[in-house]
Amino acid sequence: MRQEVRSGAGLYLAVAAGGFRRYATYGTATAAGVFTNTAFGFIVAYTYIALWNERPGLGGYDQAQALTFVWVSQSLLAAGALIGGGFQEEMQERVRTGDIAVDLYRPADLQMWWLAADLGRAAFQLLGRGLFPLVAGALAFQLALPADPLRWLLFLASVTLGLVVSFAVRYLLGLAAFWLMDGAGINMMATVVSIFFSGMLLPLTVFPGGFGEFVRVLPWAAMLQIPMDVLLGKHAGAGSAAGALAFQAGWAGVLLGAGRLLQSAATRKVVVQGG
Secondary structure (H helix, E strand, O other), rough: HHHHHHHHHOOOOOOOEEEEEEHHHHHHHHHHHEEEEEEEEHHHHHHHHHHHHOOOHHHHHHHHHHHHHHHHHHHHHHHOOOOOOHHHHHHHHHHHOOOOHHHOOOOOEEEHHHHHHHHHHHHHHHHHHHHHHHHHHHOOOOOOOOOOOOHHHHHHHHHHHHHHHHHHHHHHHHHHHHHOOOHHHHHHHHHHHHHOOOOOOHHHHHHOHHHHHHHHHOHHHHHOOOHHHHHHOOOOOHHHHHHHHHHHHHHHHHHHHHHHHHHHHOOOOOOOOOO
């Protein structure tokens, strides 16, 4: 039993490493992504400066915290596939062509296989596209980056959970291809929802009243807003930090469970189109 667990863990670690190496080969695309994230970061940063000059303390952040939100968000954007670029399009194409049948015959769980590959991709994107924009932002603006190593460890844990939640949402999109065949429409809708409800456009704490409370309990908040608040000390104290991580873990469990159920239904409805 123990040997089987070690063998399974080794398999998924190898898949994750393969995902990392695969994206590391696209040097030109990575450089273009770094430039885009950095340029967009400057545009959003100056927009935030103008907004926070007019509304100091908006959303519970001072200007330095708001600028930190901008630049750390840019460093997480590609890793979390918040505007696309994850595995779901490839999975949808494999369903459309019938190549998904090969995946189902592998001696590995379909969901775990894609999760491992996507986490490998995300790890590369964090390093390859995340570090430079953050350094550029820190050099150009006064950011509220914490000095406490524990805060950074909690942030890393929160980011990891956010990546799992992001995967779980996108896995549902991938599985939807078993019924829709063409995922372009649903992917576009999912990107718009992700941009608005993750906090990438504006921190979710900016939204007032009941609507603000509603968007902060959706799964997209677990992808970006919660990790940012952990980093900025909005969840100070063991109880608050544990609650934030539990919120993310709860959504991860719910969405992965939903993916497992939908996967079970999908594999009973394997429709091979063009293959």
